Every structure is written in structure tokens, then in C-alpha cells.
Amino acid sequence: xxxxxxxxxxxxxxxxxxxxxxxxxxxxxxxxxxxxxxxxxxxxxxxxxxxxxxxxxxxxxxxxxxxxxxxxxxxxxxxxxxxxxxxxxxxxxxxxxxxxxxxxxxxxxxxxxxxxxxxxxxxxxxxxxxxxxxxxxxxxxxxxxxxxxxxxxxxxxxxxxxxxx
Numbered sequence: 348x349x350x351x352x353x354x355x356x357x358x359x360x361x362x363x364x365x366x367x368x369x370x371x372x373x374x375x376x377x378x379x380x381x382x383x384x385x386x387x388x389x390x391x392x393x394x395x396x397x398x399x400x401x402x403x404x405x406x407x408x409x410x411x412x413x414x415x416x417x418x419x420x421x422x423x424x425x426x427x428x429x430x431x432x433x434x435x436x437x438x439x440x441x442x443x444x445x446x447x448x449x450x451x452x453x454x455x456x457x458x459x460x461x462x463x464x465x466x467x468x469x470x471x472x473x474x475x476x477x478x479x480x481x482x483x484x485x486x487x488x489x490x491x492x493x494x495x496x497x498x499x500x501x502x503x504x505x506x507x508x509x510x511x512x
Contacts (some may be wrong), residue, residue, distance in 0.1 A: 363451070411506075412440055436455065453468050458499055
């Protein structure tokens with residue numbers, strides 16, 4: 348099947364400054380108003396700022412989104428093997444058949460297969476950030492730090508399930 352005939356879904360990230368970035372992805376699971384799982388393949392090598400990680404061309408990203416969690420998780424796979432999980436702290440996530448939209452809250456967490464956790468971009472938070480966003484960030488970081496292994500196991504399981512179907 349040619350790529351032009353595949354279904355697509357738009358991932359729409361709105362930054363705190365109001366700027367919007369969109370990514371066209373392949374929908375794997377879309378439960379409107381609840382959760383979504385999408386697939387995206389990296390078209391060129393992409394160094395991950397603030398880390399020693401480089402996502403090689405062809406890295407498969409399986410994005411997991413929920414309307415009731417203060418984060419999205421990107422599961423990066425190279426040749427079927429987990430490279431890392433990238434937890435993007437986010438809020439106001441909406442899931443529709445043609446689009447996933449959310450507000451990106453700057454802070455990200457890298458969870459490596461070893462279980463090592465790196466908190467990224469915390470220094471980029473504007474001092475005037477709204478209290479509700481601060482709360483969402485605190486909740487997401489608490490989940491990653493106290494339940495990182497459980498979250499990793501859940502994402503591995505969910506990714507494998509959608510890739511099998």
C-alpha cells in the first residue's frame with residue numbers, strides 16, 4: 348500500500364508561547380475523547396538536544412496520548428528494539444478522529460531502557476507559568492520518578508500489542 352493511501356492523523360502541539368507545530372502520523376488506535384496511539388518514522392538523523400541520544404533515520408516513534416494524563420509518551424524503536432521513552436509533559440489533550448491536540452508544557456523526561464531517568468528543559472520554563480500548569484508538571488514528574496518502571500512496562504506492552512494487530 349502506498350503512503351498516499353494510508354490514513355493519517357495530525358498531532359498538533361501548541362507551545363506555551365502560542366506557536367503551533369504539527370506532525371502527520373499514522374493512526375494505530377483512536378478512541379475519541381480518551382486515548383490514541385500513532386506511528387511516525389524519522390526521515391533523518393535527529394540528535395536529541397540536551398542528551399547524547401541521536402534518533403537515527405528510520406527510528407519508529409509510537410506516540411501514546413491520553414486525555415486524562417498530564418503527559419504523552421513517545422516510544423522510540425530502532426529495529427524493533429527500544430531506544431528510549433520520551434515523556435512530554437502536556438495538558439488539555441483532545442483526541443478526535445483526524446487530530447490529537449495538546450498544550451506542551453516544555454518539560455520532558457527521557458526514560459532509558461536501563462531505567463535511568465533524565466529530566467529535560469526544566470530550565471526553559473517561564474517564571475510566570477500558570478499554577479495549573481505547574482501542578483500538571485509536578486504530577487507528570489512524580490509519575491516518571493516514582494512509577495517509571497511501571498510506566499515503561501505499560502508502554503512496552505501497549506506498543507507491542509498495537510504493532511501485532
